[in-house]
Amino acid sequence: xxxxxxxxxxxxxxQPIALRGLLITxxxxxxxxxxxxxxxxxxAVALPKSGxxxxxxxxxxxxxxxxREQVVGAKVEVSQTASIIAAGEWLKRTAPxxxxxxxxxxxxxxxxxxxxxxxxxxxxxxxxxxxxxxxIKEVDEVRTxxxxxxxxxxxxxxxxxxxxxGMSEQALAxxxxxxxxxxxxxxxxxxxxxxxxxxxxxxxxxxSAYAMPRKGFVIxxxxxxxxxxxxxxxxxxxxxxxxxxARKMYGAVLQxxxxxIQSVRAGVETAEVDFAARNVLNKAGLGxxxxxxxxxxxxxxxxxxxxxxxxxxxxxxxxxxPERLQTGMVITIEPGAYVPGRGxxxxxxxxxxTESGCEVLTPTRKDLIVL
Numbered sequence: 001x002x003x004x005x006x007x008x009x010x011x012x013x014x015q016p017i018a019l020r021g022l023l024i025t026x027x028x029x030x031x032x033x034x035x036x037x038x039x040x041x042x043x044a045v046a047l048p049k050s051g052x053x054x055x056x057x058x059x060x061x062x063x064x065x066x067x068r069e070q071v072v073g074a075k076v077e078v079s080q081t082a083s084i085i086a087a088g089e090w091l092k093r094t095a096p097x098x099x100x101x102x103x104x105x106x107x108x109x110x111x112x113x114x115x116x117x118x119x120x121x122x123x124x125x126x127x128x129x130x131x132x133x134x135x136i137k138e139v140d141e142v143r144t145x146x147x148x149x150x151x152x153x154x155x156x157x158x159x160x161x162x163x164x165x166g167m168s169e170q171a172l173a174x175x176x177x178x179x180x181x182x183x184x185x186x187x188x189x190x191x192x193x194x195x196x197x198x199x200x201x202x203x204x205x206x207x208s209a210y211a212m213p214r215k216g217f218v219i220x221x222x223x224x225x226x227x228x229x230x231x232x233x234x235x236x237x238x239x240x241x242x243x244x245x246a247r248k249m250y251g252a253v254l255q256x257x258x259x260x261i262q263s264v265r266a267g268v269e270t271a272e273v274d275f276a277a278r279n280v281l282n283k284a285g286l287g288x289x290x291x292x293x294x295x296x297x298x299x300x301x302x303x304x305x306x307x308x309x310x311x312x313x314x315x316x317x318x319x320x321x322p323e324r325l326q327t328g329m330v331i332t333i334e335p336g337a338y339v340p341g342r343g344x345x346x347x348x349x350x351x352x353x354t355e356s357g358c359e360v361l362t363p364t365r366k367d368l369i370v371l
Contacts, residue, residue: 003073017126023088024044034073038067054075058077092120099122103130104126142330145350146361159175164212165213177222190223190232201338215238236250239371249345256290261333265355293309294333328352329352332349333348
């Protein structure tokens with residue numbers, strides 16, 4: 001990964017907002033900018049009024065060796081004091097008398113108060129500075145994400161033979177996670193979701209001790225982490241012979257997903273992709289049972305910008321500028337329908353946005369699998 005190029009892009013992003021200092025405390029953002037993979041640290045960026053930009057990474061003694069081995073493009077400072085305070089004091093010395101930005105969506109109130117009290121910096125809230133850069137994936141990032149997607153997809157194919165009536169959802173989730181680890185996953189992107197029978201009507205069905213029925217849908221939503229990057233996929237299968245209503249529901253969700261994928265290309269508003277999926281389900285009489293957004297970005301975190309949601313679903317009382325897809329974004333497309341008393345279906349792929357359309361990264365079959 002070209003961390004120095006990322007740092008240069010961040011410096012350019014700071015110029016229009018007149019900031020000469022920035023504190024980066026969200027660890028995925030720290031990793032993105034300098035390569036540090038530990039769990040604690042602060043990256044400080046200073047733009048003195050005279051001289052070139054300076055970047056320093058602050059952590060504690062636990063990470064002395066790791067930081068010196070991993071951090072690229074920043075001076076490593078190991079401090080006895082809290083990293084955020086050490087970084088604030090460094091900024092005060094390096095770029096005195098200037099406003100310092102902080103990640104307002106990521107810093108706790110207590111950390112903010114402590115920083116302001118001890119460093120007496122002039123603090124200015126910022127939002128989405130680094131996340132905005134992270135939305136567009138580099139070639140190496142796409143390659144790593146593709147590896148994560150392929151690993152998870154192979155596990156789905158391998159686990160199909162294990163799914164049986166009477167098996168608990170937790171046991172299936174455990175088997176999925178075991179196979180992912182055996183194949184080389186660093187970990188799971190999130191707690192594996194398995195919901196079956198009537199419980200498949202839960203949009204976020206956490207795996208339970210519930211025994212899977214002889215007949216009904218089984219939703220499996222899972223992803224893996226490979227070299228820090230996440231994958232995300234959902235497939236729904238059916239235990240026993242599905243009736244016509246179940247086949248109709250599955251077919252409608254699949255058509256919604258395929259239609260949404262067809263609408264993806266650079267320049268399209270994210271709300272248009274959501275509408276493409278929602279419109280199919282509305283026509284099938286299932287619109288009111290589609291209760292979440294159509295997708296989200298994926299990268300170093302499982303949920304990243306952009307969000308593919310209905311127009312007007314942003315922050316209440318705030319008129320948001322329409323968000324558009326850009327070449328290099330990696331997003332999920334995951335419509336679903338969840339009917340209480342009957343069950344639910346969700347189908348999810350990861351796709352790479354291109355100038356003329358998109359590339360579906362998830363290779364796993366999507367026809368209705370009956371077990």
